[in-house]
Amino acid sequence: DPSFIVGANCEQIGGSCRVGATHIPSGILKGDKGILVSESCEFNRSFHDHDPSIALINNIEEDHLDYYSSLDDIIEAFKGFALKVPSKKDGGLLLIAHDGAHRNIVTPALQCTVETFGFHPEADYQVMFDPSVRRVGILRDGMWTIQWTNQMPGSHNALNAAAAAILAANLGVDWESLIEPLEQFQGVDRRLQRLGTFKSNDGGTATVYDDYGHHPTEIEMTLRALRTAELPKRLICVFQPHQHSRTRFLLDQFAQSFSSADEVIVPHIYFVRDSIVEQQRVCAQDLVDKLIHQGASAKHVNDFEDIVSHLQRTARDGDLIVIMGAGPVTTIAHSLIHSSQVTS
Numbered sequence: 001d002p003s004f005i006v007g008a009n010c011e012q013i014g015g016s017c018r019v020g021a022t023h024i025p026s027g028i029l030k031g032d033k034g035i036l037v038s039e040s041c042e043f044n045r046s047f048h049d050h051d052p053s054i055a056l057i058n059n060i061e062e063d064h065l066d067y068y069s070s071l072d073d074i075i076e077a078f079k080g081f082a083l084k085v086p087s088k089k090d091g092g093l094l095l096i097a098h099d100g101a102h103r104n105i106v107t108p109a110l111q112c113t114v115e116t117f118g119f120h121p122e123a124d125y126q127v128m129f130d131p132s133v134r135r136v137g138i139l140r141d142g143m144w145t146i147q148w149t150n151q152m153p154g155s156h157n158a159l160n161a162a163a164a165a166i167l168a169a170n171l172g173v174d175w176e177s178l179i180e181p182l183e184q185f186q187g188v189d190r191r192l193q194r195l196g197t198f199k200s201n202d203g204g205t206a207t208v209y210d211d212y213g214h215h216p217t218e219i220e221m222t223l224r225a226l227r228t229a230e231l232p233k234r235l236i237c238v239f240q241p242h243q244h245s246r247t248r249f250l251l252d253q254f255a256q257s258f259s260s261a262d263e264v265i266v267p268h269i270y271f272v273r274d275s276i277v278e279q280q281r282v283c284a285q286d287l288v289d290k291l292i293h294q295g296a297s298a299k300h301v302n303d304f305e306d307i308v309s310h311l312q313r314t315a316r317d318g319d320l321i322v323i324m325g326a327g328p329v330t331t332i333a334h335s336l337i338h339s340s341q342v343t344s
Contacts, residue, residue, distance in 0.1 A: 001021035002036065003019050005037075005038045007041075008190060008212070011189075021034045024172070030172075038052075040081075045080070048080055050081070053093075054085070054093045054094075054171075056095045057078060057103075058163065059217070060101050060106075061100075062074065063250075064246075065246065066246070075102045078101075079105065082094055082106050085112040092112030092113065094107065094110060095166055096114065096116055097117060097118050097159070098118035098119075099118050099120055103116060117159070118159065124140070125138050125166050126139040127158060127159060131153070131155065131228050132228075134151070134158075134229070135150075136148055146175045146179060149183055151183070151186055153230075154229070156221045157192070161185070164182075165178050189210075190211060191212055194207065194208075195336075196337045198336050200319065201314070202316050204316065206311075206319040206320070208337055209321070210323050210334075211323070213325070214246070214324075216254050219237075223258065223259075223322070226322060234263065235262050235263075235319075235320050236311070236319060236322070237261040237322050238266075238323045239258070239266055239329075240266070243271075244271070244274040244279050244281065247269055247282050247287065251282065251287060255287065255290035255291050261296070263298070264288075265298070265307055267284065267301060267302055267303070267304060270325065304328075304331060304335075305335075308332055311336060321333075
């Protein structure tokens with residue numbers, strides 16, 4: 001019965017935050033102080049204000065470069081976060097991705113228990129995943145601990161679910177009792193969220209997804225997951241860049257992340273914290289030009305209403321349209337659904 005504060009609305013658990021029991025009601029830790037699950041962010045090192053007894057690091061990448069000077073600077077910040085976990089004798093645990101989290105830099109000085117998870121066979125918890133049926137399993141010392149079927153597609157969601165299961169097991173939850181909630185979990189708002197369908201001009205239906213992804217890796221993983229899971233005739237992505245500095249610093253990575261899309265539409269960049277000088281250094285057309293140079297079908301359409309009209313005119317039966325970005329671009333997805341006579 002945990003308290004939690006997370007960064008997205010999840011209808012299944014009552015929203016994005018709640019206050020749970022003051023003491024753990026069951027399991028091997030019954031009677032201990034209650035649990036707070038908090039999603040943290042590395043921007044301006046705010047996660048250094050946390051004092052976790054158990055910590056999870058999924059990945060460490062270039063981001064928030066308006067604050068950090070380099071990837072090395074970001075890694076050092078995560079190292080500082082990991083150092084806040086108590087020692088092994090005091091019950092401290094860090095679960096860190098075997099790949100993609102720079103664990104060889106983050107973990108050597110730690111006094112807490114360190115365990116790794118991931119697809120690599122040398123991970124302490126090896127995650128197995130069959131994307132065709134979304135089947136996930138976890139091996140510990142070569143033995144199965146648990147297997148289940150994810151509702152949400154994608155290898156990144158398999159890893160997310162596996163990490164949640166591992167942490168729950170460390171808190172005393174029996175592995176077998178985790179299967180049902182893992183299989184019932186439907187995800188959170190704006191993360192691979194299927195909103196419905198609308199009628200295409202050729203008399204068929206096009207499917208609309210809404211997603212918060214605004215970093216190149218998120219985009220690549222989300223589009224790949226949709227391509228594999230839904231097998232659309234065409235995959236169309238409307239992506240609103242989030243922050244001028246992020247777009248400029250990661251322009252080449254952004255341009256490479258749309259390889260699974262058949263068409264990319266880019267509206268204006270969403271302004272966040274950027275100076276006037278930064279706003280003048282990059283524009284949405286710069287990303288479109290990069291995409292076109294790489295052979296992609298891409299265009300810049302500044303106005304949201306014009307994008308909605310374009311999609312209503314050009315969508316075909318079997319199209320999958322994903323509206324992506326951390327800003328107000330989500331309104332395009334809802335406009336497509338609410339203006340349709342065919343919804344699901």
